[in-house]
Amino acid sequence: MPVKGSDEQKRTNEIGMAIPLLDTCDLAGVDITGDALLTQRALANYIVEQQAHYHFTAKGNQPGLQRDIALLFEKRGPADFVEMSSADHGRIETRRIWCSTALNAYLDFPHVGQVFLIERESIRKKPGIIRVKLHWG
Numbered sequence: 001m002p003v004k005g006s007d008e009q010k011r012t013n014e015i016g017m018a019i020p021l022l023d024t025c026d027l028a029g030v031d032i033t034g035d036a037l038l039t040q041r042a043l044a045n046y047i048v049e050q051q052a053h054y055h056f057t058a059k060g061n062q063p064g065l066q067r068d069i070a071l072l073f074e075k076r077g078p079a080d081f082v083e084m085s086s087a088d089h090g091r092i093e094t095r096r097i098w099c100s101t102a103l104n105a106y107l108d109f110p111h112v113g114q115v116f117l118i119e120r121e122s123i124r125k126k127p128g129i130i131r132v133k134l135h136w137g
Helices: 007-022 041-049 063-072
Strands: 031-034 053-056 081-084 091-100 115-124 129-136
Touching: 007 041, 041 053, 063 115, 063 129
Parallel strands: 031 053
Antiparallel strands: 081 091, 091 115, 115 129
């Protein structure tokens, strides 16, 4: 039995409750987003069976998936989409998104329609600190 508040309990609750929770909704035509914890084959299959779409991120719990997507975008060209925020709150944020269907037949994950890379660049104006985070999915 997982200890209350433990990482094991969180994984059990979130993963184990995703499908029962979604069962209460009409998902046809809906886009479902999930963090890396929910990037699970069973959940992907369930969502597609409900005639919905998923957008999952890939991290350490799916290392092969993350590695393959990262490798594809290593030598990327111009972003497919760029959004820059205003300089409010003392920082400027730029988001760049690249998408590709090149791995659809290659990846060992169900119902892949495309993969993506999101790059978030944040510049804190006063100290001039630049931080870049990458997210694969």
